[in-house]
Amino acid sequence: MLYREAGDFKTSYVEDGQTFPIRFDRWRYYAVLAVAFGVIPFVINDYWASAVFVPFLIYAIAAIGLNILTGYCGQVSLGTGGFMAVGAYSCYKLMTAFPEISILIHVLGAGVITAAVGVLFGLPSLRIKGFYLAVATLAAQFFLVWLFNKVPWFYNYSASGQISAPERTVLGVAVTGPNTEAWAKYMVCLVFVVALAWVARNLTRGTVGRSWMAIRDMDIAAEIIGVNPLKAKLTAFAVSSFFVGVAGALFFSVYLGAVEVGEAFGIQKSFLVLFMVIIGGLGSIFGSFAGAAFLVLLPVLLKNTLVGGFGWPTDLTAHLELIIVGALIIFFLIAEPHGLAQLWRIGKEKLRLWPFPH
Amino acid sequence: MTMVSYEPFVTEDGRTIGGVLMEMRNITLRFGGVVAIKDISFDIREGEIRAIIGPNGAGKSSMLNVISGFYTPSEGEVWFEGQKRPPMRPYQVARQGIARTFQNIALFQGMSTLDNMMTGRITKMHSSLPAQALWWASAQREESEHREAVEKIVDFLEIQHIRKTPVGRLPYGLQKRVELGRALAAEPRLLLLDEPMAGMNVEEKEDMSRFILDVNDEFGTTIALIEHDMGVVMDLSDRVVVMDYGKKIGDGTPDEVRGNQEVIDAYLGVTHD
Numbered sequence: 001m002l003y004r005e006a007g008d009f010k011t012s013y014v015e016d017g018q019t020f021p022i023r024f025d026r027w028r029y030y031a032v033l034a035v036a037f038g039v040i041p042f043v044i045n046d047y048w049a050s051a052v053f054v055p056f057l058i059y060a061i062a063a064i065g066l067n068i069l070t071g072y073c074g075q076v077s078l079g080t081g082g083f084m085a086v087g088a089y090s091c092y093k094l095m096t097a098f099p100e101i102s103i104l105i106h107v108l109g110a111g112v113i114t115a116a117v118g119v120l121f122g123l124p125s126l127r128i129k130g131f132y133l134a135v136a137t138l139a140a141q142f143f144l145v146w147l148f149n150k151v152p153w154f155y156n157y158s159a160s161g162q163i164s165a166p167e168r169t170v171l172g173v174a175v176t177g178p179n180t181e182a183w184a185k186y187m188v189c190l191v192f193v194v195a196l197a198w199v200a201r202n203l204t205r206g207t208v209g210r211s212w213m214a215i216r217d218m219d220i221a222a223e224i225i226g227v228n229p230l231k232a233k234l235t236a237f238a239v240s241s242f243f244v245g246v247a248g249a250l251f252f253s254v255y256l257g258a259v260e261v262g263e264a265f266g267i268q269k270s271f272l273v274l275f276m277v278i279i280g281g282l283g284s285i286f287g288s289f290a291g292a293a294f295l296v297l298l299p300v301l302l303k304n305t306l307v308g309g310f311g312w313p314t315d316l317t318a319h320l321e322l323i324i325v326g327a328l329i330i331f332f333l334i335a336e337p338h339g340l341a342q343l344w345r346i347g348k349e350k351l352r353l354w355p356f357p358h
Numbered sequence: 359m360t361m362v363s364y365e366p367f368v369t370e371d372g373r374t375i376g377g378v379l380m381e382m383r384n385i386t387l388r389f390g391g392v393v394a395i396k397d398i399s400f401d402i403r404e405g406e407i408r409a410i411i412g413p414n415g416a417g418k419s420s421m422l423n424v425i426s427g428f429y430t431p432s433e434g435e436v437w438f439e440g441q442k443r444p445p446m447r448p449y450q451v452a453r454q455g456i457a458r459t460f461q462n463i464a465l466f467q468g469m470s471t472l473d474n475m476m477t478g479r480i481t482k483m484h485s486s487l488p489a490q491a492l493w494w495a496s497a498q499r500e501e502s503e504h505r506e507a508v509e510k511i512v513d514f515l516e517i518q519h520i521r522k523t524p525v526g527r528l529p530y531g532l533q534k535r536v537e538l539g540r541a542l543a544a545e546p547r548l549l550l551l552d553e554p555m556a557g558m559n560v561e562e563k564e565d566m567s568r569f570i571l572d573v574n575d576e577f578g579t580t581i582a583l584i585e586h587d588m589g590v591v592m593d594l595s596d597r598v599v600v601m602d603y604g605k606k607i608g609d610g611t612p613d614e615v616r617g618n619q620e621v622i623d624a625y626l627g628v629t630h631d
Contacts, residue, residue, distance in 0.1 A: 013502040013509075199491045206490040206501060210477045214466050221464035224426055225540065226452030226481035235487060283468065 036190055041183040049182035050255070056296045057189035058250050063276040063288035064200050065243025070274070071282035072204055073236035074216030075125050079137035081269030082144035083241050085261050086114045087248025089154050092163040095176075095253065096156060103168035103175060103253065107192070110249035111242040117144075118241020125233050141270055148261040164258035176253045185254050192250060196243060200285050203239060212236050213283070244273075279332055281341025290340035298325055375596060376404030378440075379580050380425065380548060385434035387420055387604075394420040395431070396604040402548065407574055408582045409591045412601035413624060418584045419461060421601070422550050425582070426458050427451030439547075453481045457541040458550035461584075463533045467526035471517060471536050474525055475508045478543030508543050514576075515539050515569060531562040538569060542577075549573065551583035555590055563587065567594060592616070600624070 010016040020026040044053065062080060069075050091110035095103065121140040125133050148154050155163045167177025174180045175188045203209050211232040214222035223229050252259050259265070272295060280291020299321050306317040336343050380402040387395040395417045402408045410418045423429045424436065427448040436443045438454060457478070466474050483504055485497040512518055515535050520528060525536055534554065541549055554570065555563045567590055573579050585591045591598065592612040600608035600615055602624040608615045615621055 013505040014498060016505075202493040202497075203487075203491050206493075206497060207476075207480060207483045207485065208487060208490050210469070210473055211480060213469050213473070214477050214480075217466035217468050218464050220428075221460065222466070222477075224428060224448045224452060224458060225478055225544065226449050227477070228447075228449045239487075239491075 033194070036194075041187055044182050044186050046182045049186050051300050052297065054185050054189050054255050056292055057186075057193045058247050058255055059273065059276060059292040059296055060193055060289050061196055061250070062244050062247035062273045063280060063292045064197060064285055065240045065247060066273050067277045067280075067282065067285070067288045068200060068203070068212070068243065069236050069240035070277055071284065071287075072209060072216060073212035073233065073240075075122075075233060075236060076130065076134040077137040077240070078134050078267070078270045078274065079121060079140035079144070080244055080273040081265040081267060082141040083114050083118055083244040084248030084251060084269060085144050085148055085265035086117045086241075087111065087245030088252035088259060088265065089148050089163065089261070090114065090245070091249035091253055092156075092165065093154070095166060095168065099166070099168075102170065104170060104188075106168075107246055107249045107253070111246040114245020114248065115238040115242040118237045118244070119234050122234055122237030122241075125237065126230055138267075138270075141267055145261050145265060160260075162258050162260045163252065165253040168253075176257065178257065180254070188254055189250055192246060196246065197285060197289075200243070204285070208232075208235060208239075216283075275329060279329060279339055281339030284339070284341035286344065287339050287341030290344065294340065295325070298328065375406045378402070379404045379438070380582075381437040382421075382425070383435040383437065385421070385424060385431045385436070387417070387424060387429055388432045393604055395424070395601075397434070398601070398604075398606045399434075400599045400606065400609055402580060402582050403597075404580055405574070405578055406580060406596040407570070407594055408580075409595035409598045410582065410584050410601065411586075411588075411591055411598060412607075415603075416601040417604040418601055419552060420604075422458065422552055422582070422584060425451075425548075426456060426550055449481075452544065455544075455547035456550065457544040457546035457548075459534075459537045459541050459552060459554060461552040461556060463530075463537055465525045465533055465537055465540070468524060470522045470524055471520050471528075471539075472505075472508065472512075472522060474536055475511060475539050475543045476504060478540035479504050479508065481544060507545075511539050511542050514542075514572070531558055531565075534558065534562075534566065535569070538566075538573075542573060542579075545577075546579060549579050549581045551581065551585075553584055553586065555585060555587055563590060570594060 010021075020029050040053070062084060066077060066080050069077050087110045090113040091106050094101075094106040094109050098106070121137060124136045128136060149161065152161075155161055158164075165176040167174050167179060169175065170184075170188065173184050175184050204212075211222070211227045212235075214225075214227050215229060215232045215236075219229060222232070248265065251264070256264060276291035276295050277288060278291070279294055280289070281287025302321050302324055303317055306312045306320065307314055312320075332340075378401045381399075382401070383399050385395055385398045386393065398417075398421070410421060412418050420429065424431050427446045427450065430445045438456075443451075443454075466477065469477070483500055485494075485500045488494075489497040512521060515538065517532065517535060517539065520532060520536070525533055528536065538551075538554065541551075551570070555566050558566065570581060570583070571594065574581055583591075583595070585594075595612060597610060598608070598612055598615045599606060600618070600621045602620075607620040607624055608618040610618075
């Protein structure tokens with residue numbers, strides 16, 4: 001009886017609709033948050049921040065964003081890398097144009113700009129669906145990367161063609177630039193992740209989320225019962241791109257510090273985030289976290305075991321890593337096509353009865 | 359045969375039928391060279407149960423699709439609540455208070471019964487995106503209010519036990535009931551039912567008939583339905599439109615229609631010239 005909901009009665013609709021409806025879940029999430037805010041910042045070092053926690057948190061935001069579009073609204077997108085680039089470059093432009101304004105505002109502003117771009121590229125979704133839409137978003141991916149490469153205005157005419165984040169502080173603590181401490185990077189990302197995950201949860205439990213899912217499950221019926229497909233699809237593109245844009249802005253400013261667009265935000269980034277969403281579970285916020293954790297942690301784990309544990313050469317490991325990750329993805333999808341979130345759900349259903357299944 | 363009087367009248371079983379709620383005037387619907395509906399006029403009156411019947415391919419579903427805005431008629435006019443309806447998208451028609459169910463169940467399979475029914479109320483929910491994103495008190499209040507309205511329908515349809523079950527897991531009969539619930543959640547003025555009893559056994563049909571009559575009686579909802587089971591149609595409906603090959607061949611009370619020679623021919627099959 002590690003996990004149960006017996007005796008957990010709700011007496012009002014507000015209670016029934018709360019963020020974590022099951023009492024046990026609630027305490028577990030609070031415990032995770034307490035550790036994330038109260039313990040990790042004090043013990044984190046550079047390696048853990050840059051190899052594990054910061055990329056995990058940033059990819060979690062991007063995965064939630066893509067999950068809103070693909071998992072909740074059913075619109076496949078291969079443009080995630082391109083939209084992350086929009087977030088990164090608009091953040092850079094905002095940072096350099098308005099140095100006196102807080103970086104947090106810039107990151108949110110980058111999200112808003114990306115949302116607008118996302119809506120623009122979402123317009124074809126009103127006429128085309130499925131694979132065809134995927135190809136249209138692929139065009140967005142290539143176009144955006146090309147644009148940021150070709151137009152020097154976006155990288156402030158720097159000779160290298162790269163953008164690099166100047167130092168910015170929040171409450172006197174540097175969060176971007178070379179002097180940033182590991183815990184500061186971690187905390188900035190954590191605050192964004194927690195806030196945005198909460199927003200995603202709110203949207204998906206309300207009218208907006210239901211209209212997205214209605215479009216996903218049966219678009220014609222959705223329109224006939226009163227869902228405006230134009231509004232539903234474009235809000236999904238806007239919200240999704242906002243999340244992805246924030247992720248791109250953090251990826252550039254807090255995590256990497258300097259990026260070259262083709263390298264950091266190429267098509268492989270789009271696929272990486274899409275894999276996270278598929279492995280984690282379509283239509284699940286928890287799944288977005290699980291998928292991001294899986295694809296960020298697995299390579300680190302493999303590298304540590306193979307290089308650190310067995311002493312194999314690094315180049316061999318790098319190739320093996322790709323093979324093993326690929327094989328594991330295939331294995332997972334065969335074993336559980338609905339992703340880690342579904343495994344988690346099944347596990348919970350079993351635990352509910354454990355240890356007395358009858 | 360068509361009733362020309364626009365005044366309220368009282369039916370045989372003592373219910374009052376109001377004025378004209380919806381009127382189809384000379385509706386023609388063509389797909390390329392195929393004429394699905396040919397110059398059909400009829401009306402639906404406030405508070406009645408109006409059946410549309412006819413053999414397969416007669417154009418009944420097309421007619422329902424015209425009413426719900428899924429098709430725009432090639433010719434003719436649709437009048438609703440005394441006003442001519444301009445060409446509209448289906449979601450705009452839904453906002454006018456017209457809800458429907460589908461011949462093949464069109465529920466949102468990945469969502470729970472409650473979520474399906476809450477989606478049915480979407481035309482009535484107006485809290486903004488930011489209010490929902492930040493879960494402001496106004497958004498929470500709206501959610502609870504509408505939840506309460508939906509719960510009444512859940513009670514009415516006796517589906518309390520499947521509230522949180524994803525509808526994809528429910529048996530066919532229950533799915534049909536949830537779909538009715540989703541349409542009712544919109545509190546429509548006009549409810550369109552496309553073969554509500556298709557594929558049901560006798561008990562399920564009896565249940566569904568009872569729900570349809572209760573909806574009409576308790577909520578005063580006007581209902582237009584397509585159904586193949588003649589027994590059900592004759593028992594439930596106040597007036598019947600009969601279609602065949604896209605044309606209207608009969609219109610009137612069940613008794614009048616039953617005695618109509620053209621209708622008998624259409625159903626028993628005589629050679630058309």
